[in-house]
Amino acid sequence: MATIHDVAHRAGVSPITVSRVINHSGYASRETRERVEVAVVELGYVPNRLARSLRSKRTHTLALVLTDITNPFFTTVARGVEDTASDAGYTVIFCNTDESESEEKKYLQVLLQQQVDGILLVPASSVSDSIDLIRKQHTPVVVLDRRVPLQAGVDIVRCDSEGGAYQLTRLLIDLGHRHIAALSAPLYVSTSEDRIAGYRRAMAEAGLGAEADQTFFGAFTQASGYQMVQQALASKPRPTAFLAANNLIAIGALKAVRDAGLRVPEDIALVGFDDLPTALVISPFFTVAAQPAYEMGRKATQLLLARLAGEAPDSCQNIVLPIEMLVRQSSGSTLS
Amino acid sequence: MATIHDVAHRAGVSPITVSRVINHSGYASRETRERVEVAVVELGYVPNRLARSLRSKRTHTLALVLTDITNPFFTTVARGVEDTASDAGYTVIFCNTDESESEEKKYLQVLLQQQVDGILLVPASSVSDSIDLIRKQHTPVVVLDRRVPLQAGVDIVRCDSEGGAYQLTRLLIDLGHRHIAALSAPLYVSTSEDRIAGYRRAMAEAGLGAEADQTFFGAFTQASGYQMVQQALASKPRPTAFLAANNLIAIGALKAVRDAGLRVPEDIALVGFDDLPTALVISPFFTVAAQPAYEMGRKATQLLLARLAGEAPDSCQNIVLPIEMLVRQSSGSTLS
DNA sequence: TTGTATGCGTTATCAC
């Protein structure tokens, strides 16, 4: 555990000279530089970033707070974040909140104490308490995937959930479906809210008003998708199509439909949000509104790094990335 | 950005007293405690862990260095690690090496500088350079998923790859297969080495010697699995069964088989390592030797934390968790 | 080109 003093002593120079050589800052004669470098190697000196950070007020650490890294969408986001951060010399701490606001706050408290330089947050709810917590410490935040109130005054990188849901619903309507059920998570998550809004807009436009609205509010999990479909299949009129608010719900929905002895898409059409990574899929089946997960992680991190460097625009950014409609088998063809 | 001094000033006490109140260490009269607590709230004081860590030499941060968080096996491991670490008050930094030793070393250097308390490492190779690097700083390491030489003197948490591969191969042999190809990653990764060893042991036992051995060395990716199967199908004798060394290879293999106009399991049997998370799968199809990914992450982290607490046994642990054989459709039934 | 003094925010040590 050699310190900069030990190196300085061995090289016969002062600590600050060692610091300059190591950080390539300031001047140092070739001879001095070499003596220092030799001493560094001989002692196996590893600079202590803690001490450096305490002085410089920069930890070169970002935090990624999301709901569940196990969801392939977020896994891919995380990879995008880590790649981008790493290229810029930053390390990334990750935290799973499981959609719990209290967990989220606990994590944020610790992260702020750790003096992370910036935070990427997938907020568990649209309430901006957590954001306020972070802003109080003047720590830059970029919100990922979900909206928070504009007055929170924070950068956001997300996709057009409303538009995507609208397109998916339109697709089903155009295929002849009239009884379309939406399988969603609670409305206090903005992606739920927006996707339901898009669904309802498409339904209303098609003259399928409130009486045709069949929305279920569960959670972003396979189990919840399964349950919601069980309920939906028992309701009247029985839906002929499902819109799943995310990938896991879609998988649960497909299972439930099949377990009920029905086929997708022949008996029931099924569309959803978030494509599964191509590396995990043998033959793509789901018709989805695909969000560019990796790109979202990348863009959000780039924005955060720009903020840290003071290179971002003054006004807070609200970046909405395009959704890609991937029409595959699960939506079926025209309803007979 | 109030400091402990500001709080002390406001509460009319000394900084050290504030420290004691905050950390619930040492004595403080109820009255003093209350005055401090009020001041903390009023000033929105957030303790600086950097400074604390500099003194205490504990950062309460672990690092998880793996090859690719995008692989669902590692995603689940990561979740196990984070859950366990978080429960114990630790945060986790994660890094993707993409099987590159040089990336691995770059990361480790940074992590050591950051003074992480411990490291969980899925080593890119069996060479123990990286381990030596870490040990030099007296930072505890637990190696995950893969072996490293025993003389590295390091804790390991992994599964019985050799045994799993043996069982999978035996299964195929018992089903009547004689031409079984193994689809692997390079031998300098211990899981490859072990799985090939298990495959060869089963083959040899069945009197299928070196001449029957068909091993392909690619990478742990879907693309590589696809390519290896393309090659294998062109070789003579054409294999009637494949053993994939991991989940992604298996998926690529299945794709290649189907693209070649063949069916699994009717024309070709296929077995592999690592189950896909149930949340992602609609109807499980692959016969696999399943490793308890979450449990591996959990156990490894527990061991690491025990080391940090000085509660682990002196000798380095070599924990081998059991593999679960999940026989499903892809292995087919007795060869006709 | 190199060195000295000092401070970052906290806590260990020892004193009162």
Next chain:
DNA sequence: GTGATAACGCATACAA
């Protein structure tokens, strides 16, 4: 019970 002092390891400001 509480406080003064120093130290953790490094880098900034200024001086030489």
